[in-house]
């Protein structure tokens with residue numbers, strides 16, 4: 001299940017490569033390979049991550065060809081004749097972004113955090129959760145299993161803001177994974193030092209998942225004691241300028257947050273030119289100061305997805321685990337039918353998965369990764385979505 005099919009290189013202009021997928025042209029940046037026209041590559045998130053031989057590529061493309069067009073036809077049928085807000089958003093998703101749905105793997109490697117965000121179960125003051133840290137070798141082995149056995153082409157490495165993993169350790173993890181696996185590595189390790197991100201970029205990390213949480217500086221500084229909103233947004237911008245693909249967004253339903261705040265949040269995310277919008281509902285954790293506040297309804301969150309799609313039709317929008325947690329049976333499907341076109345599968349070893357308790361009873365933690373993949377593939381195919389992740393390129 002590779003989530004990316006090989007494409008043929010049909011154009012090269014400096015580091016920007018044009019790739020052909022059954023007649024569709026996509027663009028990707030080439031940082032790592034010396035390529036020639038006619039060669040086959042895998043691309044993820046707008047980066048070329050692997051060169052493959054023609055002998056390897058052609059049978060894969062042959063196997064995919066029929067399914068590729070069949071899925072497009074199902075998607076076109078489902079998204080035709082829009083009437084309500086969600087259907088209009090889905091129609092625009094189909095029109096501007098096609099039927100590709102990116103499926104990243106996520107490894108939650110540590111639930112330690114030095115911060116005390118009022119809305120998060122991992123906050124350092126929560127002494128009622130069992131903390132864990134994965135060893136460097138264990139993280140690399142987990143990534144290798146996800147790439148080589150499960151077929152993931154993009155992995156998010158996520159943790160609380162855990163300074164036990166210093167520059168040296170983060171670089172060892174990134175380079176250790178890339179030594180044996182062709183994949184896009186996305187760091188989601190909080191607001192760490194710029195120099196750490198710089199070094200991680202040098203050894204091959206290319207993605208950054210860092211939400212600004214809320215575009216309202218007053219709320220931000222109230223809910224994240226000791227942190228400054230401008231510094232957070234400033235760091236995202238600096239790392240974007242450095243070359244990182246940005247995945248960012250906000251929380252929906254924070255106490256005191258208004259509809260106007262959320263409209264600004266959508267626009268602020270767009271202004272960061274993200275590879276992916278990542279926003280999800282605030283779900284209260286009982287062992288936090290915000291534990292008694294209500295969570296937003298599923299419909300409220302779907303409205304934000306749809307509004308984002310209407311405003312920014314060619315975006316990539318994630319269905320977060322938190323959204324799925326609001327409705328474990330229908331959340332993912334409804335998110336995808338309201339304008340979203342991206343999701344993540346948790347590949348963290350089962351023994352740690354329930355411990356990464358940002359909020360309780362997260363969706364997808366109770367079943368094995370293999371079962372989850374089977375479920376996701378079946379769902380995507382029923383909706384006519386191709387689990388490919390080709391990026392929007394340069």
Ligand code: SF4
Nearest residue numbers: 113115117120123160
């Ligand atoms: S939101 Fe992030 S930085 Fe804040 S306490 Fe949770 S894990 Fe730590």
